[in-house]
Amino acid sequence: MFKNEKPFELIVLGPPVSGKGTQTELVAKTFSIPHISTGVILHAIKSDTSHPMSAEVRDYMDNGKLVPTELVNKLVAERIKGEDCKFGYAMDGFPRTLEQAQFLDSAADIDYVFLIKVTDEIIIERMSGRRVCKNGHTWHLKYSPPKNPTICDTCGEPLFQRDDDKPETVQSRLDIYHRETDSIVEYYRSKGMLKEIDGEQHIEEVYYQIVRQMVDDLRSKVGWK
Numbered sequence: 001m002f003k004n005e006k007p008f009e010l011i012v013l014g015p016p017v018s019g020k021g022t023q024t025e026l027v028a029k030t031f032s033i034p035h036i037s038t039g040v041i042l043h044a045i046k047s048d049t050s051h052p053m054s055a056e057v058r059d060y061m062d063n064g065k066l067v068p069t070e071l072v073n074k075l076v077a078e079r080i081k082g083e084d085c086k087f088g089y090a091m092d093g094f095p096r097t098l099e100q101a102q103f104l105d106s107a108a109d110i111d112y113v114f115l116i117k118v119t120d121e122i123i124i125e126r127m128s129g130r131r132v133c134k135n136g137h138t139w140h141l142k143y144s145p146p147k148n149p150t151i152c153d154t155c156g157e158p159l160f161q162r163d164d165d166k167p168e169t170v171q172s173r174l175d176i177y178h179r180e181t182d183s184i185v186e187y188y189r190s191k192g193m194l195k196e197i198d199g200e201q202h203i204e205e206v207y208y209q210i211v212r213q214m215v216d217d218l219r220s221k222v223g224w225k
């Protein structure tokens with residue numbers, strides 16, 4: 001039916017707390033394709049002692065060292081050739097650099113690149129409003145406020161702001177995100193592959209936009225107007 005034998009090779013880009021992991025998971029479930037992320041690949045290889053790269057990956061991860069980009073590329077290329085990827089996959093967290101995007105073009109035939117767009121202001125608001133208790137219950141002062149902003153409604157423990165959610169940390173994560181991702185976004189945009197999704201809506205709306213674009217594209221590929 002399709003000329004393209006792997007019609008669902010897609011990647012999802014987006015800033016921290018844009019919900020890209022959640023959206024990638026939902027799309028993967030919708031089309032019965034695996035959700036691939038570099039974190040999951042690396043952890044799987046680290047624990048699979050029969051894998052030839054297992055010891056090397058474990059050494060990097062256990063010592064808190066960054067896994068070199070060539071090795072990550074190699075492992076991603078291997079993963080997307082897996083039997084479960086025969087119709088495609090939904091990937092987030094890769095590519096992280098322009099070089100990785102170019103590498104991916106040599107290893108795969110990407111069908112969709114979604115960018116979940118959320119402004120820095122909204123990211124900062126989403127993250128800086130988060131409060132947690134020591135039991136891991138999570139609240140948001142604006143989006144899911146506890147009755148008392150300093151006490152967990154679930155367990156009564158005090159609420160605090162994680163270091164990761166403090167404005168200065170959020171800003172530096174955003175700086176890294178832009179430094180890494182802006183060139184990838186431009187790369188895919190210049191190739192006409194980028195599909196921009198308004199990520200400032202409810203999770204279901206964001207999901208609907210992604211699936212709608214894929215379904216429209218598939219319909220046009222099979223000539224179903």
Ligand SMILES: [Zn+2]
Pocket residue numbers: 133134135136137152153154155156157
């Ligand atoms: Zn709690």
